[in-house]
Amino acid sequence: MNDDPHHTLSATSDDRSPDLRAEAFQGVRAARSRELAEDYVELIAELIHAQGEARPVDIATRMGVTAPTVAKTLDRLARDGLITRAKYRSIFLTEEGRALAKECRHRHDIVLRFLLSLGLDPETAERDAEGIEHHVSERTLELFAAFVARS
Amino acid sequence: MNDDPHHTLSATSDDRSPDLRAEAFQGVRAARSRELAEDYVELIAELIHAQGEARPVDIATRMGVTAPTVAKTLDRLARDGLITRAKYRSIFLTEEGRALAKECRHRHDIVLRFLLSLGLDPETAERDAEGIEHHVSERTLELFAAFVARS
DNA sequence: GCGAAATGTTAGCCAAGGCTAACAATCTGC
DNA sequence: GCAGATTGTTAGCCTTGGCTAACATTTCGC
Numbered sequence: 001m002n003d004d005p006h007h008t009l010s011a012t013s014d015d016r017s018p019d020l021r022a023e024a025f026q027g028v029r030a031a032r033s034r035e036l037a038e039d040y041v042e043l044i045a046e047l048i049h050a051q052g053e054a055r056p057v058d059i060a061t062r063m064g065v066t067a068p069t070v071a072k073t074l075d076r077l078a079r080d081g082l083i084t085r086a087k088y089r090s091i092f093l094t095e096e097g098r099a100l101a102k103e104c105r106h107r108h109d110i111v112l113r114f115l116l117s118l119g120l121d122p123e124t125a126e127r128d129a130e131g132i133e134h135h136v137s138e139r140t141l142e143l144f145a146a147f148v149a150r151s
Numbered sequence: 152m153n154d155d156p157h158h159t160l161s162a163t164s165d166d167r168s169p170d171l172r173a174e175a176f177q178g179v180r181a182a183r184s185r186e187l188a189e190d191y192v193e194l195i196a197e198l199i200h201a202q203g204e205a206r207p208v209d210i211a212t213r214m215g216v217t218a219p220t221v222a223k224t225l226d227r228l229a230r231d232g233l234i235t236r237a238k239y240r241s242i243f244l245t246e247e248g249r250a251l252a253k254e255c256r257h258r259h260d261i262v263l264r265f266l267l268s269l270g271l272d273p274e275t276a277e278r279d280a281e282g283i284e285h286h287v288s289e290r291t292l293e294l295f296a297a298f299v300a301r302s
Numbered sequence: 303g304c305g306a307a308a309t310g311t312t313a314g315c316c317a318a319g320g321c322t323a324a325c326a327a328t329c330t331g332c
Numbered sequence: 333g334c335a336g337a338t339t340g341t342t343a344g345c346c347t348t349g350g351c352t353a354a355c356a357t358t359t360c361g362c
């Protein structure tokens with residue numbers, strides 16, 4: 001797997017070409033730029049389900065940010081076609097937003113259940129899942145799901 | 152594990168208090184703000200090991216960004232005490248930078264080996280590890296390491 | 303050792319995602 | 333139905349992390 005005789009840095013030293021490496025980082029950056037939108041859409045879907053509507057104040061509370069930050073982010077989501085909103089009214093997901101929410105929920109669920117299967121306590125599992133879910137490829141997700149099913 | 156009779160949203164519905172939820176997101180945001188610094192420091196350590204020195208041009212190539220972006224980021228790292236640099240000279244890690252690099256390398260290794268143990272192909276494993284490593288708690292890391300050792 | 307190529311820096315632009323302060327609208331209780 | 337509380341918006345500021353264009357320095361080839 002690795003015939004570097006030195007082996008000093010690590011047992012999994014990264015000998016990929018700089019280009020491949022650069023691609024990986026670009027992928028990570030792309031994922032990062034989607035993360036916030038995914039978190040919002042997922043939360044909005046949840047609020048609509050749980051309370052019948054999604055209000056900025058509830059989003060702010062649950063995201064741990066201030067109301068103006070929520071307003072600005074919601075404007076971006078609307079611009080990007082994920083939600084619709086009217087002044088002083090609660091928020092609705094577009095078809096596209098609902099699709100994204102569903103997909104995120106699915107990924108979140110699998111990651112969370114995977115971590116729980118490994119034996120992680122629920123609170124840490126929830127925290128880690130929140131961060132990890134946006135960085136898991138389709139292939140990895142399948143492996144996680146298979147592991148959960150097997151356990 | 153979950154006695155919610157509805158069970159309509161998901162098998163792992165999130166009934167944490169809004170405050171706990173907000174904390175989780177704050178943690179994720181904190182992790183995000185550290186990510187770039189960690190990636191740079193890790194890469195700088197690697198370059199120093201592999202080539203004897205870390206030059207901005209190599210960082211730019213491997214991170215997939217332009218030279219001015221690297222320059223600006225390096226200024227922030229210097230401001231934050233992770234590296235030292237002189238104009239037109241190559242980059243050095245401070246004691247603190249070296250410690251961070253070591254820690255990151257360790258986390259990266261475990262996550263990567265864990266993904267490989269699950270049966271993921273090396274290229275995808277490397278890509279996913281890059282994104283995941285910053286969002287894995289100490290507890291989770293231990294579980295990953297234990298899994299690798301067991302397999 | 304000089305000129306060209308490679309590398310590094312500076313200036314200035316942009317968008318995202320935070321914040322506070324100030325104001326506007328809606329909702330609630332009486 | 334109005335006053336006060338709650339909620340929502342707007343304006344303006346900041347940092348981060350991207351970019352291009354322009355310029356400065358260093359290094360390399362000969």
